[in-house]
Amino acid sequence: MMKPQLAKSDADQRRAAARRTAWIVAIVAVAIYLLFFLSQGLSH
């Protein structure tokens, strides 16, 4: 049986980690957009 995690700092750490994850995923999305758009543009 696990004990409840009460520390506030733990929640803050989770949010910071979530923001990092979000930025990484967002950069991947932008990279895919540029890959498809620019690769077509540069091939002409």
Next chain:
Amino acid sequence: MTTHAATHHDDHHDDKPHGFVHRWVFSTNHKDIGTLYLLFSFIMVCVGAAFSGVIRTELMKPGLQFVQPYFFNEMTTLHGLVMIFGAIMPGFVGLANWMIPLQIGAPDMALPRMNNWSFWILPFAFLLLLSTLFMPGGGPAGGWTMYPPLSIQGGDSVAFMVFAIHLMGISSIMGAINIIATILNMRAPGMDLLKMPLFTWAWLITAFLLIAVMPVLAGAVTMLLTDRYFGTSFFNAAGGGDPVMYQHIFWFFGHPEVYIMILPAFGIVSEIIPSFSGKPLFGYDAMVYATASIAFLSFIVWGHHMFTVGMPLGGELYFMFATMLIAIPTGVKVFNWVSTMWGGSLTFEAPMLWAISFVVLFTIGGFSGVMLALVPADFQYQDTYFVVAHFHYVLVTGALFSIIAAIYYWWPKWTGRMYNETWAKIHFWWSAVFINVLFFPQHFLGLAGMPRRIPDYNVAFADWNFVSTIGAYGMYLTPFMMFFILWHSKKHGAPAAARAWEGARGLEWTVPSPAPFHTFATPPVIRNEDLAHGDVSH
């Protein structure tokens, strides 16, 4: 029944913002934003159904009856765009907003303000898109796939359509980022990945699909825009471009998009069937891996949408066999759902009826999909009503039925009220009959050679078109039925227990019904009997 988490002191704080604007426009609460998404989806279902009403009424008899061909083409185009991007996808995102934090023991989505932005972009995107109907030159009429050169030969609706799709794409990407960050970073201690409910798992995989393909669609429509307005020739053969390249890029987005609209449905059905079978889900791990396999395969089969463009034989063979591989993980899922029911103590409340009909009718759509994957057969079926029948079995009796199943399943948790079971069953049986009257004859029409996207047709197709339109008229009553069943429940329904369904498992059933405005402000202690799957002692 254990409801220990329901008594947690944090759950009793009900500090909802006061005032309509503060509560709904500025909302950062995952439950309120989930409700907004679901309401938006319901409105868009009604708008999309109205467009299909024009289509089916025109097609009730041969000959031009009510509308001009160009307006008919606007209706087919906007019906597709509205139903896919306005109804089905926001419906699933609404369910994700409501249920993922509750299922993993998180207090909210990881990025609540971005969550607000994701939703509120959507109404403006659809205002832009639908406003084109009132412009000189009319709305987009080149089909929801927007193939050039046809799609960019219309009026300025092209620019509005492209901008609307960019907005929808941004909304979907932000929603997907939020779901990934929430699931990877906000799970309660003890909620390991392979203990998460299948709905959450399906959405995690779906979110990765969204991140991978929505930017591709954005790239494709940006190229359409520059071809139309800035003199580029991406898809203009006269300028050295290639119109077939658009089809490749579009379907590299389009096929995963099909799975974006069906993987969350698989997750929903995997939640409901165990709850009403009195048994845990059969083959939980296999279900997770099958979902991931389907997602992977969705990236390497796009060519089956364009067999008739004239690709090399080797390409046709590759895409045919790769497409058929999808039947394997999908078959794993169907057999696991049947195995879950096998030997269980089944009860047939409304959510279970919708879930079982999903399994049967979606499988019909899957079978016609395998038929379409056969290259020689596809040359006959291409652009006929057989294709229309196929993808409506997948997207209506598949995706839409699963959303309705989910609403009936989780409604007591959302509102704290049960609904009238008899009326919910009448809603189900009415829909189950008329949806088949609507779409099954379209298989016959397609096999007989009736093309899709036409306002007039040979008299040889008259009888089944008449039957199909009768089915459509029957279906148009169902949103009203559902609305009144849920409205009556909200006003007069019997109070729901925390665990509204006896066999339901998962953290969402440990909080009271209705779910308090804030839940799991402190991560819950997870006990075995609260988990939908897995064992916390491992």
